[in-house]
Amino acid sequence: MVIKDFDIQVASAQHVDYAQQICDEMAESAKARGTGIAQRSPEYVANKMLEGKAVIAFHKDGTWAGFCYIETWSHGDFVANSGLIVNPIFRKEGLAKAIKENIFKLSRTKYPNAKIFGLTTGLAVMKINSDLGYEPVTYSELTQDEDFWAGCKSCVNYDILMSKGRKNCMCTAMLFDPTEKQKEYEEKMKKITHKATLLERIENAIFKHKAES
Numbered sequence: 001m002v003i004k005d006f007d008i009q010v011a012s013a014q015h016v017d018y019a020q021q022i023c024d025e026m027a028e029s030a031k032a033r034g035t036g037i038a039q040r041s042p043e044y045v046a047n048k049m050l051e052g053k054a055v056i057a058f059h060k061d062g063t064w065a066g067f068c069y070i071e072t073w074s075h076g077d078f079v080a081n082s083g084l085i086v087n088p089i090f091r092k093e094g095l096a097k098a099i100k101e102n103i104f105k106l107s108r109t110k111y112p113n114a115k116i117f118g119l120t121t122g123l124a125v126m127k128i129n130s131d132l133g134y135e136p137v138t139y140s141e142l143t144q145d146e147d148f149w150a151g152c153k154s155c156v157n158y159d160i161l162m163s164k165g166r167k168n169c170m171c172t173a174m175l176f177d178p179t180e181k182q183k184e185y186e187e188k189m190k191k192i193t194h195k196a197t198l199l200e201r202i203e204n205a206i207f208k209h210k211a212e213s
């Protein structure tokens with residue numbers, strides 16, 4: 001199986017019938033891992049599809065393959081790409097990475113100024129986020145929107161989170177900050193330009209020296 005065997009698209013009304021299967025798989029996978037998740041109902045997932053805030057993947061034979069959706073917090077200042085799930089029969093093929101790339105692109109288009117963040121215990125997601133430019137941060141850097149943290153109530157580790165005053169828990173927090181990324185990019189460009197002008201000056205000096213001798 002190769003990644004070309006999958007079709008990844010922005011989910012819409014035609015996909016709402018998959019919401020139940022997606023939620024069942026999310027719950028099953030969380031049970032198997034023995035970790036917690038912010039549980040979502042099929043209605044919630046279907047609504048994300050109707051709003052154009054989700055990405056769904058299918059194998060070329062039509063089998064549902066994966067899913068992920070966008071959530072916004074703090075009046076759109078923060079975005080999370082949540083509920084990443086890959087059908088167990090299609091795991092370890094690079095599909096989660098491809099789905100995350102798609103939902104990240106969709107998030108950047110819809111909310112270009114928002115900080116994009118994630119909370120995860122999974123190594124696969126940490127790797128994928130890191131490749132997308134996310135960096136590990138403390139929980140204080142995340143949205144402080146009460147509605148976001150309320151989502152942790154259905155997690156098995158909620159007591160731990162609260163006992164630590166919501167400062168940390170079992171999940172690693174990762175953040176993509178577009179303002180910081182822009183600054184990093186400008187710094188890099190400044191260095192490249194500086195190097196180029198330096199090179200130009202050296203070349204000019206050599207040229208002048210040759211012309212004079």
Ligand SMILES: CC(C)(COP(=O)(O)OP(=O)(O)OC[C@H]1O[C@@H](n2cnc3c(N)ncnc32)[C@H](O)[C@@H]1OP(=O)(O)O)[C@@H](O)C(=O)NCCC(=O)NCCS
Pocket residue numbers: 029030083084085086087090091092093094095096097098119120121122123124125127128
């Ligand atoms: C986590 C999950 C989405 C990964 O899906 P996947 O399609 O198998 O992942 P990919 O094939 O795209 O792998 C991405 C990277 O993670 C690594 N990886 C995948 N599964 C892994 C695992 N169980 N443990 C450690 N690394 C893993 C891959 O080797 C790859 O790394 P690389 O880029 O260095 O090669 C999938 O296992 C799943 O649906 N799990 C249950 C739900 C879940 O945990 N969701 C995340 C909630 S935060």
